[in-house]
Amino acid sequence: MNTTDSTNAAERFDFTPLAEESIELDSAVTRLHAQLEQQALDAHLLDLAYTTVDTPVGSLLLAATEAGLVRVAYDIEDHDAVLETLAARVSARILRAPKRLDALAFELDEYFAGTRRAFDVPLDLSLSSGFRQLVQRHLPAIAYGRTETYKQVAESVGSPRAVRAVGSACATNPLPVVVPCHRVLRSDGGLGGYIGGLAAKTALLALEARAH
Template identity: 45%
Template sequence: MHYAPDTVQRRWSSPLGAARLAATPRGLAGFWFEHQRHWPAALLDGPPPLAEHPCAHPVLDAAEQQLAEYFAGRRDHFTVPLELPRATPFQHAVWQALRAVPHGRTSSYGALAERIGRPAAVRAVGAAVGRNPVSIIVPCHRVLGSGGGLTGYAGGLERKAALLALEGAQAARAIA
């Protein structure tokens, strides 16, 4: 994945652990729990690392505010603008399908594959979900295995379970 040259980052202490946000002046480009699977080390840890932006930044500030409201149970969708990194059209289609899974509901990898018109691409959908650069805001944690079990979350299954519990999601409330 390729990020715009004017991308900056900021550390944020989430209720589920240290995280990093990345943004351009146009939108949020990333949210990762520190050192999660698919952590973009070359981008965030250098050399040279993405510039740290501790001062006011409208997009980073809005993302932090909305994430804090989400964790406090006062927000069920995000309005911060996104500027997702350059990726494949397939990955972007999967990430767009993730955004359609409502708060408090879940989906399966197979259902996402169906939704994007690629029913045989379940494994590829799983790989694209795992590489989602904007965790929580593009809700990859809402995707469960075909049997409704917790599977694959780059931030760790404990975090996935905590996010689903925060939203009151249950496998029985899954959407097709």
């Protein structure tokens, strides 16, 4: 045997899967992935589970820790980028595992159908802290179909002059839709900003006005 020959032989053998094997591999990996999701949940190794759901305001990324829902992200936030950030800030032990988000996905369906006015899944507010978290904790107190101004929210949380800080607390809300920062408007009636874009904010307000 001579080494040059064997190198050539190796180079001439193509291990790339043929089309048929690729299809079979994909379906096998999909099946194994589903098993892995369950095994990871059972072993408490899944720090973050996520899924995406289609809604009237576009695809929403939902991510939950064992403690609760930690992130809802709009398409325009770039779901891949959001997952990268979650990997850095929370944990890289992340799998697409819809099961942990089943209850929320169901509640979101009801919400967008106009038959649900509040969410009762557990929340994990660990992505925000201090004043921002204080504001975000207050937001669910704004009733479905109602709105408050940034100024009113500032007053409600006991910092009447912190209007701008309320604005940034709303803008950085890690749980849009579920924590209703869309119900906060400017004092002059303007929409203010929204993490999902103004069209999404308008759509949510219109949905709630209709169903109210």
